[in-house]
Every structure is written in structure tokens, then in C-alpha cells.
Amino acid sequence: MSESPVADEQPLATDGQARRANKGGRKPLSCLACRRHKLKCDRRVPCGTCTRFRREKFCRLNPAPPRPGRPRGSGDTAAQGDAASPEGAYTVDASVREPIACADASAGVGLALRNSQLAAAETSDVPSFFRALGLDANTTSVPVSSLAQLLAEIQRANQPSLLWNMMEGDANRRYWETQLRSALPSRSMCDLMVNYYLDHINWIFQITHVPSFRRQYDDFWDARDSREMDFMFTALLFTIISVSALFIPPVTAEIFGCPKESVRDLVHVWHKVSHQALRAGDYESKPCIVQLQTFSITQFYWYSTNKIDTLNSRLGQAVRTAQTLGLDKDLSPSQTLHDEMRHRIWWDLVDSDTFQSICLGRPPLIRLETPGVPLPLNCNDDDITDTFLRPRPDNEPTMMMLNIFRARFFKLMNNHICYGDPSGSDSYETICKLDEEVLNITRSYPWFFQLDQEGRPPPLPHPMGEIITWQNHIIRTCISTQRIRMYRPFISHRIGDSWAKCTEAAEDAMAVYRTLRRNKSSTSLQKFLPQAYQVFSVAVTVTALLLVEGSLPIPNVWQQIRNMADDLKILEDEGCVSPVASRGRQVLTRMLSLVDMGNNGAPVPEVTDDLVADIGFIFGGEEAAQTYLQRLASRNLRHSGRDASVPSTVSEQKATPTSMSSSAYSHSGFQNLAGHHGVVDASIVESAGYMVGPPQQQQHQPTNVYQMDLMMDDMVLQNMLNFDMTAMMADSRFE
Template sequence: MAGTQSSPVSGSPISQKKPRQAPRRLPLSCLPCRQHKLRCDRQLPCSTCTRYHRAEQCLQNPAPARGRKNVGGTRRSNTGTNTDTDVEGIGAIEGMGANHHQILISPSAYQAATNINVNGGSVEHGLPPVSRDVRREGGGEQSMNDVHTLSALSTDSRPEGDSGRLVENVHMETAKGLWKKTLVKFLPTRTQSDILLTYFIEHINWIFQTVHIPTFRKEYSNFWDGEIEKVDLIWMSLLFTILSLSALYIPGDVVELVGLQRGSIRRYADTWHHASRQALQAGNFEEKPTLIQLQTFSVTQLYWYATNNIEVLNSRMGQAIRNAQALGLHKDRVPARNVDEEMRHRLWWDLVDSDTFQSICLDRPPLIQVHLWEVPFPLNCNDVDLGSDFAKPHPLTEPTAMSMNIYRARVFQLINKALVSDPSQFRSYKFIVDLDRELLRVMEKLPWYFKLDTDRKVKLFPGAYDFLPWQNHILRTCVSTQRIRMYRPFLADQSNNSFNECLAAVEDALLVYRTLRDDKPMKSQQKFYPQAYQIFSVAVTLAALLLVERIIPQAAQFRVDVQTMATDLKVLEDQASPVPVAANGHRVLFKMMELFEQGDTCSPEDTERLVPDISIILGGESSTRAYLGRRTSHGLQHQRMLGQTTTVAEQMPSAQGQGHHHAADPVMNTLVDDQDLSFDPMLEPGEGMFDFDQFQLEDPYELFSWDMTGLLSDATTGMRPS
């Protein structure tokens, strides 16, 4: 093939039909694509070579640049230095060739840093192989392809004379330096990173609030202005996971304005996620735990929930708790006096919440026994209220970004204590009633900004505080779904009040969602997207009640609620977001409603097929299977109990065309005594003490006027209908 291309040919009609043989025609593809007769997108390396693991060959023989431009979206100045072109943006990162503002890597350094053979397990040029941790995590072919891309791997060729032997005397610092050079290649341009970071700050960080934004901004600026050799790999892992989350949800209109392709931004989410994991491994995070790696874990939780990798999250949970234990987070005793101490408390309670929630979902004992320790709750403050030598908390009657997390921690403190003291107590109806009263007592003490108004609707907030109703949504759905889980085993007993308690919990779970949806369509509310798993959980819980209990007073309304949530989840799929909980979740919900409408013709085999998809929501496969198994034998018990004579068909009007109803350390695995929890005194919200109209909502450090926020708002407003 190469000889044919280089042979001179006369200007006969036959030769004119074969322009590729013309001696002076400049080829438009890289050499591997020409040899294999494949389409080339002229990136560096091109996506075709990346897909077939020929990235190294493509780098050595790239497609010639058109005119004066170089391949990869960069141009070369008269001085020979590469200049960032923000409009081209991540065109170069399609294959890892992006050049960045003041972070420039020569082709020789790049080739040295990426010459790896993963399959053979060899290390060339002193670079360690991609960790098994990263390769195994995804569990599928796509994940392996992404790891090969991460390594610029070439499996079908080696440099001539390369024996594949291990290099002797590989120094850890040298290996880290080479990994830094490799991983930097995966970053988008600074302008593109800015907009992805801004999206994370505004629409995602409010969920956990475990990243102190002023500190991160300072480190972020130093990162772009510094040298590769000084990059902290652990910090880079945090940056990569932030980028990956934003890439899952950010509107395509926004990224197109800064040179990112609408169709490719979602693929970068997985690539950046694996880059984050590799940065942790290359930074030896297990050798010396840091708070930053715990921040990476905290943020990455949302990625695992979105991609339905719950088992991966569970395994990483144990690792994160061990690291927190090594840092002594569980031994803190005094309220935070500066930002470092406050972040320790935030991360500890985030681990408590997550571990307790996982124990509920996976039917396992909690790893943390929180009542053995006296770690203070996080302070009720915004990030701007924290500094290296000060912490200025607000009273709980004033809303801050941390308000919801304080009450969520109190809820999970109660549940954690009940789970670790004696799990068998959950088989006692009296115990469930007592625990439920304690949970409701916490909810009754919510401050005014989380209270319902006289019409049983939640308060909506403008501007920089529009996250408050979404935090209210998280808090109420968290408590309500747990209450339903506790009462579900007792629904077969007609002599108790469990059925009415479940109905009340469902109503409370849906109140905020209905209000938010009545306010504006979900597809225009960006804070809706990272909440996809939460919304799916509520919908599955409600759909299971309808499917098993069959006849309930609000069945028609609840069915519309489930269908509405399923339709809203489909919005993510319509935007090409690769979030399984959305892409598959709405199908699961529609299937559950289809089985519900089948009535008595629904077979046990049909419900059994639902178990793998919904067991993580309902508390494990055994409890899910047991609950769904009640459908045949006890399906009409509540019809008899409530004295209802109407049939399912009579009670269930068609939802077509209807709108929404409403416009080894004792920190882990230690046997404990059953003892009462003592809470810190909570401030009671004073009646009339703080009126909403008088409360000045401000953006103290101009978070939402930073970088691309205006661009985000304009693009979001002008989103095309799905």
C-alpha cells in the first residue's frame, strides 16, 4: 500500500480516477487510517486510531495540517510555541493532544510518558502500568477502551528493537512526573474547564458541600499558572471528577459555545472519571491519606449513583472510611475554628450519611458506629464564612449552603444508632413506631425556610439561594423513603397503622417535587439533573406500593406522579446524557405501571423480573422479592380493609393527556450497647422572627458572576425543546 502511494503515475484517465496516487496531492488522513482505509477526523491522535489502539502510530504519522494550522486545534507562532485556541478547544483532546494555557508538553515528552503496554504488564520509560483498580471498575468493554485511551496504548505495534523488558531502577518520583504529563493531556482548555467548573459549583456542589470553593478556586488558578512538575496528583483527581460530573449533565448548547462537541462531551465524562481514579493511584493515595482524596470520594459518589455502580461505591466506601480513620476524623471533639477543621467535620458526616444509606440499600451493617464518637456537626455557614484562621457560623434560623446537611446528619445519626445497636429491632412494630416519632420530631424542628406554607407547598427562593428548595427535596425524600422502608414489612397486618403512615410519607416525599415542577419545567432546572437517582428512588418506592397494595385512595394521583417522574427522567436521555438511572429508569417505571394496570393478570414471573432493577431502592434483593411476592396472595387486603368495592379499572382513570395533579479500630464493626443519643440543642425557629421578605439573599463572594455563569444562564434559557 505504501509503495503504491509513493509510485509516480502518469496523467491518464485511470490515474485521474485515483487521486490518492497523485504524487503532489497532500494526504488528508493519518498514515494508519490511510493504510487501513478508514475515515480520519484529523485529530492528534484521531478518534479512529484511538478506538483501534493505534494512537502511538497516529502520533508518529499524523494527518498533515491544513494551511498554517497544526493538527489538534493549535497554531504555531513565529517563536515556535503552541498557542491555545479556545474556539477549537477540546478538538485536540479527542485523542489527548490538547495544548493548554501555560501547560505545554513536547511531543517527545508525550511519547515517553504514554509508551505503555497494559496487556503485557510491562513498564517502559519508567511509567507504571494502568492500575487494575481503574481497569476493573467499569466492568465492561467501554471501560477498557477508555483505559486504553488513557494510556495512549498501541497493541499492534512496538518501536523497533523494543524487547518489552521492565526498566530497572524506576524511581517513584520519576513515575509520578510521567503520569502528570500524561494526565494533563486529558484536560480541556482552561476556558472549557472554567465553564465545567462553574456548572459544578452552581448546580452540583450544593448536594454535599464537601469542596470549599474559595480554597479550590485558589488552587485551581495556581494549577493553570504553574508547572507540570509541581502538580499535585491527588488534587488533580478532584479536578477530574468535577469535570466528569459536569460532563454528564451540562447542556450541549453551552459546551458548543466553547468549542466542545455536543455529541462527544458525554463520552468525556467516563474518560475523566477514569483519569481521576488513575490520578489517585499514581499519587499513592493509600500510602498517605489526605482530605483531598476524601473530597474526591465524596464528589465521585454522584457519578457512581448516576451510572448505577452501587457496588463499586460500596467497596470504595470502606476504603474511604479507613482513610478517614487514619486521619483521625472520628476523634474530633470541638466545633470547627477554621476551614481545615470544618472540612474534617463535613467529610466525616458525609461519610456517616453515605455509609448509613448504603447499609439500608444493600442490607448490610454500617461500617461506622457514629454514636461511639462525638464529632461535632458541621457549622451552619457558607464557604465564605470560613478561612485559615476563622469560622463564622450563622444561627440555624438563617439559611446557608450547609443547613440541609446538618439536619440530614441528625436523621442518619438516628438511623445509624438503630442499625448498629440491634438490627433485629426492625422486626418490632413498636420499635419502628418509636423510631419514626424521632424522625418526625427532627422534621418538625426544621427552620422556616424548610417549612411548608399554608397551602402545603414549599418556599421557593430566587438567585443564589435557589438551591434551598432542592435541598428541602433531598431532606424530605430521604426521610420519607426511609419511613416507607421501615413500615413496608408490616403492611400485610391490617391491625396496625402502617398503611396510613406509608401514604403520609409518600405525600411528604412528593410535596417539594410537585411545587418545583409547577414552578417551571424540569428540563429548564439544571439542579434537577444531578437529582435523577433521588427522583428515581421516590418513583420506584411509590410504584412498588401501587403494584403490591393495589387499591389505595390516592392511586390515580400517585400513578400520574410516577408517570410524570418517569417522563422527567427521560429528558436526560433525550439530551444524550449517559446516565443509566435515567436511560433505563424511566423504562423500569413505565413497566411497573404497565404491570399495575394489568391487575390480576400480572404473573409472579413478571414481577420477579423487576427485582434486579429496583432491589437497590427497596433494601436488597431478598426484601424486594419478599415484598413483590405479597402481590398475589395479599393484593386486595386493603380493598377489604378500607371497605372499597370499586375495581382497579374504575379507580384508575387513564392518565393520557393529563398534566400533573398539582399545577479494627472501634470506628468500624464494634459491638455496642443500646443507649440513648444525646443531641446538641437545636435553635427553634422563632415565629415571625425572620420574615422571608426581609431576608436579604446575597452572593457574598460573587460565586455566580464568575466566569461563564451568564453564558450558562443564556444557553439554558434557550435550550431546544426535547
């Protein structure tokens, strides 16, 4: 990577301005680039230093002055020939990717305009013009300081159409193709990231048909230099490797050529590049199915980085795209792969929209109608081809069963929110009726989603069994936390069976997780990492009940929640970019300390606004969280009015052991794997087509380097494409 420019250097100047500025002073002996970077210059055109740092074009624009009495040598001739050749005019070399952050863009405008007047459009210096506009690399906004100068120069040129046409057609496409390709890692690195996603993350939404995706993926690499880039597929690929980089063990990435300290930073780079690929493909005016797949997968990034506002903004755009494509009008059962993928994508949008509606207390963007779009089929991806579908019986485990039950649940909730009686939608009787319909869904679970008498899911052979168990956890936590939300307004006065329903749902929400924690496989750990938001939301929901109500009739509930909080620390230990995990663990620890204070008879401090803001999204809005937690005041009154000599009633005694050595719910499970987080997942490496030996055990050193503000401004993003990742991540070879 080239060195960054000196921050306090003077703005770029034309030759005339430079001569006037140096009149009476010391004559420069180096090219402008070497002067700015304070490097030695051999005064050639381009000079050796600029050639080394791939700034040849910038050096040719601002060369070193010729030696007195000595004409410019062959370097000039080469430079002139380079500028006159069509290939040189359209080739975007690495100098374009060199961000000149502190340079005034107006200087480059004059050069671009002068070139445009001397040559036709096909020989115009497109990269220089993009840089002059402030569009170098990924930046898409014109710097305010240069806008007036830019417009004035364009008016003086009397050829504005020629200049703007540089940003259209083949020139624009080639520019972005070059930029996007430069951001790709090596093929082996990309294989690793894709395989990690398909093995450990894809099963959550199952929005990608794996066999057809792999065919497109192979075609992408095999023909990437011989035909035009498919910007939409490129966006999908970049968001997949971005999400994988969120969670993949850094030591595994290091084997394939990526420095382990860099893989988490590349998360944000690849995420931004994915959106840039969508823009290069003009996704707003040319909607397609692939951009909806890209949205669905990018949700992992937004949830992990706690960018819920961004998620909702993009969700609205995705819903409009789906309606433009007519996904809401597909009323016929699937007959082909194309039909089935449209149905999967539509119901994934319904799930996301209805879930956000519940969490934010807003009306859904999608109002489901009857008859509606058919639910996805109970098929594995291998059961679907371009022309053939083979649905399986409902009692046969498949990867799609989670999505089918999730769609049934959110279809019911969508109907209740959109079409329920507004006058009685919040009454206890209405909630009981809705809950009965919810329970009818849970009662129809197939045998592999049922629990035995000890609350354990049935054992199944791996790898399908591991995935099915995690899917069982997801559907139960999704439904159970919503049931608690429904009954929470009624438990203060213990109306009807509201308290019993809440405790029943709380137990069901944590049941499968206990089993998963006992699974010590590294593959199960990798499937845990993308579940940080799910684990956090369950833990907060149950902890709030314990805090306000004083106790829960669930054995070792305090310790179970403590274990969830400790498990979230694994993401920090792994260096995962997940503020929801790091911040969530702090929130849970704080709430558990408040629980301890109440159990020990001390008055619980009033809940602060920052805590309400942290858990408001889980409660269905900050107002709902504030209303429920205000009941702590009445609990404090009960404590202060109690005679200290009289023992507490059974219901108010400390019913949740705080011993950290509880035999039933100790730190077995995922926490035991924290010391082994550096171990390479051999299945991932083998699936990428490489055989490697086990690496040396990596000693972990906790770090807070990733607990940072994840907002990246345009100036930082200018560094995004400042180096060739393909060169950095050279293909590794293993015997």
C-alpha cells in the same frame, strides 16, 4: 488524532528479524509506522508522515531502509543527537500517547534494554520502557502474552534494578504529569465545567469549600508549568469536570470548543483520569483530605451509571482513610476551616455508609460512638475563612442546613442498626418508637423546610431560594422513603397505624416535587438532572405500594408517578450518561402498566426476577422486594374470587385517575423545558467570565447512543490520552 493501527499487522520486529523475514521477498521502502498505517513515506528519519501524526520516536526506532549507495542524511544525525540529549530522554511526546494496541510488547523490551546498557539511567528512554511494559498511557497491567518475554529479557540484561528504577522518582512523576496535563481541557472549558458544578451540583453534598477551592484552582493554572503537579488536587479537579460533563447542556460545552457529540464520552475519560491521578499521587499510602473529597464527588458518577458495587468498594477504602486521618476522633467543635472541612467530610461518609447499609441490608462500616464528631455548622462557605468561623442562627437559611438534618437522621439510623436490641429490632413497637424519633427530627425543621396547608414550601428569593427548595425535596424524600421501608412489613395485616404512616410518608415524599415541577426556570432544570436517582427511588417506592395494595388515598397519585417517569426521559433527551434514568423510566412504565391491569380487574402477572433485581436496591435488598411483591398473588386471588356482578368496594375501586390531561398534575414543569434543552444557561457562561449571545435553537433528535455498557476495558482506555485535549478545545474568544 492519529489513525489507529491496522489490526491484522504483524508484530513489531527488530531490524534483524525484519531482514530475515524479508529474505527473498520484496524489500520495504517505508518506515514500519507508515507500512502499518498504509501511508506514503518520504524515507526521512523521521519521515514527514510520522512527523505529521506525531510518531517521530516510533519512526526513529523503525526507520525506512536507506536508499542503495546513498548514506543516511542529516536526519540520522538529528535523531542521534535527540536520543543523546537529556531533554529528549525524559520528554514524553505525543508518540508515547499513540497506543499500539496490536503490537507485541516484547519487541520494545529489547530496544529499551539495549538503550539501558548503552547509557546511564538519566538518559534511558523511559517512555519506551513504559510502552514495553504495557504501561503506555493509562494501561497498568502487563499484557499476558509478553510477560514471560519481559522477565526473560530482564534476566539477560543483568541490570533489573536500573530498569525498575525508571518507574520511580522524577522520571515517573514527569511521565504522569505529562499524561495528566494532556487530558486537561482548555482553561476556558475547565472554567465552564467547574462553574457548572459549583452552581448546580455542589449544594447537594457541600463537600467543597468554594472560596478556598477557587484559590487552589487559580494557583493550579497559574503555576502548572513552573512547579510539580499536585496529583491529589488534579484528581479532585478531574472528577468535578467529569461530573459536570454528565449533565451540562452539550450546546453550552460546544461554545467553549468541545464538540457537543463528544462531551458525554469525555465523562468516562475524565473519570478514569481522576483515578489515575490518585494513583500517581500514591493515595493508598499517603492518605489526605482531598482524596476523600474526590470520593464524595465521584458518587454522582457511580449513582448515575448505576455502579453501586464500585461505589461500595471505594466507600470501604474511604472509611479506612478517614479513620487513618483520625476524622472519627475529632470531638472538639470547629475553630478553623480545616476543622470544619474534616467534620463535613466525616458526616458525609457516615451518611453514605448508613444509606448503603439500609439499602443493602448490611451492617454499617462506621459505628458511631458517644460523644461523637460535632455536626457541621450552619454556615455558608463565605462565613468561613482559614482562621474565622461565623455560625448563623438555625432559623436562617444556609447551604449547610440540608447536611445538618441529613446527618441527624443518619446518626439516628446508625444508632438503631448498630446498638438496637437484636431480639426486638424488627417488632412493631420498636419501629413505632424509632419512627417517633424520626418525626421529632422533621418537627424541628426550620421554617424554610416547612410546608403550608397545600403542601407547598415557602417562596424564597433566588438563587438561594431555588437551592433551599431542592434541599427540602432531598431531605423529605430521604426520610419518607425510609419510613415506608420501616412500616412495609406490617401493612399486609394493617397492624396498628402502619398503613396510615405509609401513606403519610408517601404523600410527604412527593409534596415538594409538585412545586418544583411548576418552576419553569432553566436553572431549576439543571438542578433536577443530578437528582435522577432520588426521583427514581421515590417513584418506585410509591408505585410498589400502589401496585400491591391496590390504591392509595393520595389525589392523582398515578399521574404524579407518571410525571416522574416522564421527567426521567429528559435525561435521555439531554444525552446524559444516566442508565439509572433510562432504565428507571422503563421500570416505572412497566410497574404502572401492572397497576393499570390490576385497576381494570385483570390478574397481574407474577413479578419477574429482572424487575426484582431492578428495584431491590430501593427496597433494602432483593429478598425484601421479592417478599413484598409476592403479595400480588393474594391480590389476584381476590380478583378471581369476586363476583363480577357485584361492584367493587370503595377501597378496591380505581382511586387513581389515569387521564394524562389531569388539570392538577399535568405535564407542566420540567417536561415543558424538554423542548428547550439546547438553550445555553447564560448564568453559567457569564460566571465563567465570557459574554455570549443566545445560540440557535437546537432541534433534538432522540438517541440511544448513551444507553450502553459503560465498562471500559484497558484496550479502550489506551486511547484515553491519544490526543491533546488542550489543542482540541482551543480557547474560544467572544466579543
